[in-house]
Amino acid sequence: MPQHAVASSRTALVLGALGIVYGDIGTSPLYALRECFHETHGLAVTADNVLGILSLIFWSLLVVVTVKYLLFVLHADNDGEGGVLALMALSQRSHTAHPSRGLGILVILGLVGVAFLYSDGMITPAISVLSAVEGLSIATNVFDPYIRPITVVILTALFVVQRRGSGSIGAVFGPIMLLWFVTMGLLGVASLVRTPQILRAVNPAHGASFLTHHPDLGFIVLGSVFLVLTGAEALYADLGHFGRGPIRLSWFSVALPALLLQYFGQGALLLRDAGALTNPFYYLAPGWLLYPLIALATLATVIASQAMLSGAFSISLQAVQLGYLPPLRITHTSAAQRGQTYVGMLNWFMFAGTVTLVLSFGSSSNLAAAYGLAVSGSMVITTLLMYHVLRRAWKWTVPLSALVIGGFLLFDLAFFLANVRKLPNGGWVPVILSLGIFTIMSTWARGRAIVAEHIRAQFPPLERFLAEMAATMPYRVPGRAVFMTQYVDVTPPAFLQNIRHNKVLSEEVYFLTVVTEKIPFVTGGSSIEIIPMEKHIARIIARCGFMESPDIRRILRRCAAHGYEIPLQETSFFLSRLGFLATPKPGMALWRERIFVFLSRNTQRASSYFRIPAKQVVEIGLVLEI
Numbered sequence: 015m016p017q018h019a020v021a022s023s024r025t026a027l028v029l030g031a032l033g034i035v036y037g038d039i040g041t042s043p044l045y046a047l048r049e050c051f052h053e054t055h056g057l058a059v060t061a062d063n064v065l066g067i068l069s070l071i072f073w074s075l076l077v078v079v080t081v082k083y084l085l086f087v088l089h090a091d092n093d094g095e096g097g098v099l100a101l102m103a104l105s106q107r108s109h110t111a112h113p114s115r116g117l118g119i120l121v122i123l124g125l126v127g128v129a130f131l132y133s134d135g136m137i138t139p140a141i142s143v144l145s146a147v148e149g150l151s152i153a154t155n156v157f158d159p160y161i162r163p164i165t166v167v168i169l170t171a172l173f174v175v176q177r178r179g180s181g182s183i184g185a186v187f188g189p190i191m192l193l194w195f196v197t198m199g200l201l202g203v204a205s206l207v208r209t210p211q212i213l214r215a216v217n218p219a220h221g222a223s224f225l226t227h228h229p230d231l232g233f234i235v236l237g238s239v240f241l242v243l244t245g246a247e248a249l250y251a252d253l254g255h256f257g258r259g260p261i262r263l264s265w266f267s268v269a270l271p272a273l274l275l276q277y278f279g280q281g282a283l284l285l286r287d288a289g290a291l292t293n294p295f296y297y298l299a300p301g302w303l304l305y306p307l308i309a310l311a312t313l314a315t316v317i318a319s320q321a322m323l324s325g326a327f328s329i330s331l332q333a334v335q336l337g338y339l340p341p342l343r344i345t346h347t348s349a350a351q352r353g354q355t356y357v358g359m360l361n362w363f364m365f366a367g368t369v370t371l372v373l374s375f376g377s378s379s380n381l382a383a384a385y386g387l388a389v390s391g392s393m394v395i396t397t398l399l400m401y402h403v404l405r406r407a408w409k410w411t412v413p414l415s416a417l418v419i420g421g422f423l424l425f426d427l428a429f430f431l432a433n434v435r436k437l438p439n440g441g442w443v444p445v446i447l448s449l450g451i452f453t454i455m456s457t458w459a460r461g462r463a464i465v466a467e468h469i470r471a472q473f474p475p476l477e478r479f480l481a482e483m484a485a486t487m488p489y490r491v492p493g494r495a496v497f498m499t500q501y502v503d504v505t506p507p508a509f510l511q512n513i514r515h516n517k518v519l520s521e522e523v524y525f526l527t528v529v530t531e532k533i534p535f536v537t538g539g540s541s542i543e544i545i546p547m548e549k550h551i552a553r554i555i556a557r558c559g560f561m562e563s564p565d566i567r568r569i570l571r572r573c574a575a576h577g578y579e580i581p582l583q584e585t586s587f588f589l590s591r592l593g594f595l596a597t598p599k600p601g602m603a604l605w606r607e608r609i610f611v612f613l614s615r616n617t618q619r620a621s622s623y624f625r626i627p628a629k630q631v632v633e634i635g636l637v638l639e640i
Contacts, residue, residue, distance in 0.1 A: 026188070027260035028267075032195065033187025035252045035261055036269045037318030038138055038245025039079070040191060043198060043276045044145040044295050044311060046241035047071070047284075049382045051291055054439075055235060057228075059288035066224025066232075068215035068281040070239045074425075075273065078393070082422050083249045084265055087396065088258050090403050095534035095561060096253030097325075098127035098396060099332045103532035103560060105402035120402060125338060125455045126448070127395035128329060130388040131247065133447035135326040136367035137385050138244070139319035143168050145378035146311035152296045153304050165372050172316055173365040176323060177345070177356050187317050194314040195272035197307070201298040202272075202279025209282035236432035240386045242277070243429070245318070247392050251325050254534060254561070326364065327355045328561075335530045335560040337462055338455045340617040344563060367447065375440065384440035388448060390430040397422045454609065457602070461610035461640065464601045465592070468638050470504055476525065479505045480548050488519045494585040495520035498620060502527045502555060507590040508634040523551045524580065528564045528624070535559040542572040552578070566624045582630065589620050591633040594640050607640055 032040075050067045051057050092100040102124030144165045150157035157164075206212065214220065225232040249261060280294040290297040299307045333339040345356040375381045397419055404415040433441060499506035506525060513519065525547075536557045543555040556569045566587075570580050594614055596607035621631040 027256050028264045029188025029192060031188075031252070031256045031260045031264040032191040032268060033317055034321045034324070035248050035256065036195075036245065036264065037187075037191065037314070037321040038142070038248060039243065040195060040198075040245070040269060040273070041142050041146070041311070041315050041318045042242050042244055043273065043280065044315070045141065045378050045382060046238070047277060047280045048291060048294055049238040049241055049379065050235055051284075052238065052379065052382070055231060055238075057231065057235065059284050059291055061285055062220075062227075063224065064281050064284050065212070065215045065220040067221075067235065067239065068212065068277060069218060069221030070224065070236070071242050071277050072216060072274065073218055073221060074239060074243055075270065078243055078425055078429075079246050079249070080265070080270070082397075082425075083246055084262050086418075086422075087250050087400060088253060088261065090400060090407075091253055091258075093533045093535065093559075094254050094257075097251040097329060097332070098124055098131065098247075098392065098399070099329060099336060099338075099560070100254075100534065101250075101396065101399045101403065102127075103336065104407060105399050106532055120399065121338075121459065122456070123395050123398055125452055125459070127392050127399075128333060128338070128455065129448040129451035130392040130395070130444070131251075131329060132326060132364075132451050133444040134244075134247075134388040134392070135322045136364050136447065137371060137381065137388070137444060138322045139169055139172065139315075140165075140368045140371040140375075141378050141381040141385055142315035142318050143172075143312065144372055144381065146308065146315040148378060149293070149296045149304070149308040149311060152293055153308075162372060162376060166369055168312065168316065169319075169365070169368055169372065172319055172323075173361055173368075176361045177358065187320070190310075190313050191317060192268065194310055195268050197310060198276040199272035202275030202277070205279035205282045205298055206275065209285050212278050212282040212285060215278070215281065233428075233432055234435055236429060237386055237436055238382070240390055240429045240433060241382060242273075243393075244386060244389045247389060247396070248321065248325065250396065251329070252321075323361070323364065326360060327357050330357045330360055331355050331563065332560045333455065335558070335562070336532075337530070338459050340458055340613045341620070341623045343618045343622065371443070380440065383436050384443040387430075387433040387436060387441045388444035390426065390433045391448075394423070394426045394430050397426050453606075454613070457606045457609045458613055460602055461594075461607070461614075464640055465594070465638065466501065468640065469501060469507070472638075473505045473507060473510060475503055476505045476553075477503070477547070479510070480551065483513065484548055488513060488517045490519045490521050493520045494522040494524070494580060495588060496524045496526050496554075496580065496585055497588045498526050498528075498624070499590070500527065502529075502553065506588075507592070507636045508588040508632075511634045511636065512588060520586070521550060522580075524554050524578075525552075526554045526556065526569070528556045528558060528569070530560055531557055533559050534561040536562070542569070542576060544573065544576050544578055554578075564624050566626045582627070585630060586632055587621070587626050587630050588632045588634065591620075591635045593635060593637040595637060597639045599639065601640055610640070 047067070051059055057063055088096070090101060090104065092104040102120055105120055147161055147165050147168070150161065253261065279298055283290050283294055283298055296304065296307065330339060330342060331344055334342055334344065342357050342359055371381060375384065401415055401419045404410040404419065405412070437445070497506045497509045536559050541557050545553040547553055554573060556564070556572070558564050567582060570582055573580055594611045596604055596611050598604060601607065602610070621628060
């Protein structure tokens with residue numbers, strides 16, 4: 015590739031990272047420093063307090079974002095992919111799961127982390143867009159009654175366009191966010207040069223002194239300081255889209271300098287005018303720039319919200335593939351770019367949650383009380399999962415792993431416990447949301463394991479059944495039949511029922527199992543395995559990664575490459591349509607079994623999930639008591 019083409023591609027990735035990876039953390043200056051001095055804290059805007067809080071902000075950005083995520087966690091990629099589920103899968107690679115023993119600590123940690131991210135995905139659009147629109151109140155109080163309606167209209171438009179995919183608007187994300195970061199940096203510099211003594215906050219002694227002189231209050235303020243870190247998880251979650259290099263380059267060259275200049279500029283403004291605390295971000299701007307800045311801030315917060323939604327859709331694909339969510343209708347919105355997905359049910363669920371938050375809390379300050387607990391919880395979980403990666407994947411010793419992880423946990427737990435204090439004032443919202451999401455995911459995962467046990471107990475091993483059938487071979491009719499099954503070694507219910515009732519067998523029979531591996535993508539010869547069994551009967555094992563959606567056409571093309579021609583339009587696909595009855599039998603609590611039954615009744619049909627033409631599908635029903 016020509017040198018200029020390489021440079022152009024790298025520039026595009028760096029700009030893309032600014033728009034997607036740093037959208038959330040890049041809009042935190044709209045509210046973060048202001049919330050540190052929230053009236054409920056009773057903290058005076060004095061020079062010592064401003065320097066102390068800015069010192070905590072400065073070192074939090076350096077230690078948590080720069081050291082932990084940029085220089086450490088980004089190395090824990092699962093074949094190039096990041097995020098809590100990818101990390102969980104990586105930590106499980108050398109660990110044999112035992113479904114009958116429950117989900118296991120690694121899975122529980124991963125599912126809690128995902129639940130936190132979903133709840134964060136509802137709060138981020140609400141607080142970000144609301145804080146941007148609140149800038150109108152700085153210009154004139156005429157807009158005060160319309161702040162929430164305007165916010166709801168913007169959010170509605172954001173969620174409505176999701177089904178079109180983010181690819182078409184993603185091209186402008188980077189340039190807009192670059193303009194946003196440059197603007198923030200310039201506004202900060204203009205204030206900083208007027209009060210350069212604010213730079214003394216770089217000295218960590220100011221942060222330590224603040225915490226020492228305000229031991230209880232300082233711990234509460236940490237919950238607000240944490241707002242400058244919200245969005246840090248995106249550094250890891252978007253690793254697969256941009257790679258380490260562009261993510262790091264965009265941080266060190268643009269995002270970090272702009273954020274530091276902006277925060278120090280706001281601090282300098284507060285040293286000059288404590289009254290600017292009502293909205294220090296907008297008070298940095300001259301009057302003529304206010305309305306353009308509000309428009310730019312609104313665009314930036316919409317981009318930050320879009321990034322959160324795209325991340326939620328992507329993690330839903332992973333969760334479905336790994337068996338932690340029921341098969342949802344997932345639309346791939348781009349034929350050229352991997353990872354561009356849309357999940358309609360999730361989109362409107364998050365829309366309802368986001369709008370409810372805006373209308374219920376009313377202001378970004380009120381929402382800040384609910385913000386942070388989910389993200390800080392996700393950070394703790396990432397750190398705990400990293401310990402398993404260090405020990406199992408990287409083969410580090412116990413003392414070295416404990417030393418490194420313990421150091422990061424000191425910061426993570428401090429922020430998490432500080433945010434726990436927000437529980438009575440709105441922090442309960444992400445907890446309730448996360449608990450509900452975790453219950454759904456853990457119930458589905460555990461229910462699938464119980465169903466697998468029932469299937470194995472009630473249906474004979476496939477090889478044994480075929481051997482018995484060979485002795486009294488049923489009449490074979492022309493045609494091809496593919497029996498879809500989740501279990502490689504068990505006779506598919508649809509096959510057993512077909513033989514018992516119809517007593518005929520197609521001339522060519524294939525048993526197809528799609529296995530999701532704990533890696534993002536499966537390529538090459540390992541993606542398909544064909545094992546001949548009886549005459550014109552074969553077992554097909556198709557492997558895909560947790561970032562891939564299974565497609566029957568792609569699977570059949572791979573079969574053809576191995577010498578097995580299975581024309582799609584000339585093949586019948588037999589699927590087992592399982593129904594379930596909740597019973598008091600051992601397994602799960604009855605209320606959880608009822609949730610599982612409800613979820614199973616409302617999942618996407620397997621024919622749609624595998625993209626099999628409806629005319630080629632034969633479904634055979636079966637009811638199991640669980």
